[in-house]
Amino acid sequence: MTGPVDGQDVDRPGGFRAGRPAAGRGGSGAGPERRPERRGRGGPRPAAGGRGRPTGRSAVDLPRHAAYQAVAAVHRDDAYANLVLPAILRDAGLVGRDAAFATELTYGTLRRLGTLDAILTDAAGRDVARIDPPVRDALRLGAYQLLHTRVPAHAAVSATVDLVRSVGPGATGFANAVLREVASRDVDAWVARLAPPLETDPIGHLALAYSHPQWIVRAFAEALGGDLGETTRLLIEDNERPPVHLCARPGRADPVALADEVGGAPGAFSPYAVYSGGGAPGDLPALTEGRAHVQDEGSQLVADALTVAPLDGPDGRWLDLCAGPGGKSGLLGAVAAQRGARLTAVEVSEHRARLVGQATRDLPVTVLNTDGRTVGETPKLAEGHFDRALVDAPCTGLGSLRRRPESRWRRQPSDLPALTRLQRELLSAGLRAVRPGGLVGYVTCSPHVVETHVTVTEAARRAGVPVDFVDARPLLPKGMPGLGDGPTVQLWPHRHGTDAMFLAVLRRG
Known part of the structure; x- marks a missing residue:
């Protein structure tokens, strides 16, 4: 199987790939596990003291470094996070809270990418596409921590600057300034600043607020009969960490007995589902035995x-x-x-x-x-x-x-x-x-x-x-x-x- 939280494989993913993330597209969430993360700084706490550090000159703790490797592979190699992250966690020896934190950073950053990029573009005063890719991915992880987790702002900034120092020497001052600007507002204030008005451009507003490309928001709204309220609920759910379902x-196997077992x-x-x-x-x-x-x-x-x-x-x-x-x-x-x-x-x-x-x-x-x-x-x-x-x-x-x-x-x-x-x-x-x-x-x-x-x-x-x-x-x-x-x-x-x-x-x- 795949990662500790988000690794459920999709039964039938499509077979085509295209495109890259564009700067300045929509993000936010609430869902199956009902663990609020959209507002304020709700999210997992980092491992105490940033346990485990790579050897050498890097001061980056292992969970953040693992998340960076996964996000970078997705953007650099067109990799899929659910395929690369488990190997990264295994190679780093990460388990428990450290693995969960790395997983949350990876998937959360990828889900919120459109909104994070719009915020980073504004905070940096330049299009995010013009930022060196390793530094850009590190900043995305830092912005996610600042806007969507309970990591204290000073810790998120410091840890991300350490990460930038290891992947993009010479950009630490820039990264520090950008992240401090990101930290000056919460996610709702950023959305209010950057998203087009809901009344005049509802698709554009929802795309930036909930981190989906506009064409996908439009397709969802059409499938839901033009109901923007229900479209919003769908977008929120899309940004939540999904539960793992077993058959x-x-x-x-009896589902009730299997539920007790797991x-x-x-x-x-x-009639066959187990959460x-x-x-x-x-x-x-039960999985290895074919039940x-x-x-x-x-x-x-x-x-x-x-x-x-x-x-x-x-x-x-x-x-x-x-x-x-x-x-x-x-x-x-x-x-x-x-x-x-x-x-x-x-x-x-x-x-x-x-x-x-x-x-x-x-x-x-x-x-x-x-x-x-x-x-x-x-x-x-x-x-x-x-x-x-x-x-x-x-x-x-x-x-x-x-x-x-x-x-x-x-x-x-x-x-x-x-x-x-x-x-x-x-x-x-x-x-x-x-x-x-x-x-x-x-x-x-x-x-x-x-x-x-x-x-x-x-x-x-x-x-x-x-x-x-x-x-x-x-x-x-x-x-x-x-x-x-x-x-x-x-x-x-x-x-x-x-x-x-x-x-x-x-x-x-």
Whole structure:
């Protein structure tokens, strides 16, 4: 697994990268763990005395140095924090409070990057893009400590100047002056100073206040019917540290017993969900023994919805058309084992196909390392062969920004045409793969209407076979709030505590 707090892997991140963080874009938060951090100086305390210091001339304590390494790797190498931070913590020997502090600095800085950059630009009197990259990343970490943690201002300034001394000699005086200017106001005062007025430019105001690019704020607002109040609640939730959700595999683990085992609690909606009690998920025996896996509750719900949808006729041949890294395949395979069915899991990436194989070992699952669009061209992907098919299509991942905070700064509107074309092609392949009367679940971890309603409507229209929409709302747990008017369903972090998963269920005529 990954880092101690924020390392939950996203079940289906999109596969494209683009762009760099731009200066002067929006940040702030409140969420699943209800640990206020948006206002004042709420946040974790540093390890007492800054325990552990790198050898040599640097006076930087290890947690801050680890956070700097992770943030620098994200910006310098296009790395993902949840992949690089665990190795950095391990190499530095950081555990407990020190590891938690480094993790909070890393993820918090990446989430708040747009607002931090706008503040640093103003405080420095120059565009943040013109600051030397190592110094810039150090200043971002310092500004985050000043505005979003309980680290005393003098300690945050001093520690950051030490960090700058180690990564950008000659810039210590500049860093000291910039940070003292940052410390002269709290985050709300900075937002009031820098954000455009909410009344005349609501998207621009929310983007700067809650640290999201404007195009993403606009997409969220459109998906929420233009409700700016609800959009604000979503942005706040996006900036919170997400809980780790576990999936108790049916037939292998009882959720209540698993919750007791891990010191957590059963999930609110999914019959398989357990909210972890903390710690590194990879250390849990239930995961190493194959009784459970890490998976957002929303991902569990949309996969389970396909398995409970009423189906006439045979029901033993299931398909996961975009299976990597294997979370949904693991759940589908466990349900299939209970029902005498068999799952074919398709993944185009060789590495991710291996992950699917590991995630589904000892389950009735066959893994195919091929392109899901080859339905009808590959003997094991014959047209009309399957009874149920899941199309968990690659997408922008805008629904999981709380778990992959750097993604909001890499994604661009220009990513959408290639992604939506791929989504339509995969959904069309899924519809060809099922028999007449068979069911297809189309899923994205994005609420962007182009990736959800537009894609599914266009694919159904062009499918070349009769297609009917099935109302997905009754396929989710009874009493689940905020599911809309149907027939599709959009889950939300601020409504349901899940990633923003979209689900459409279609029946081939």
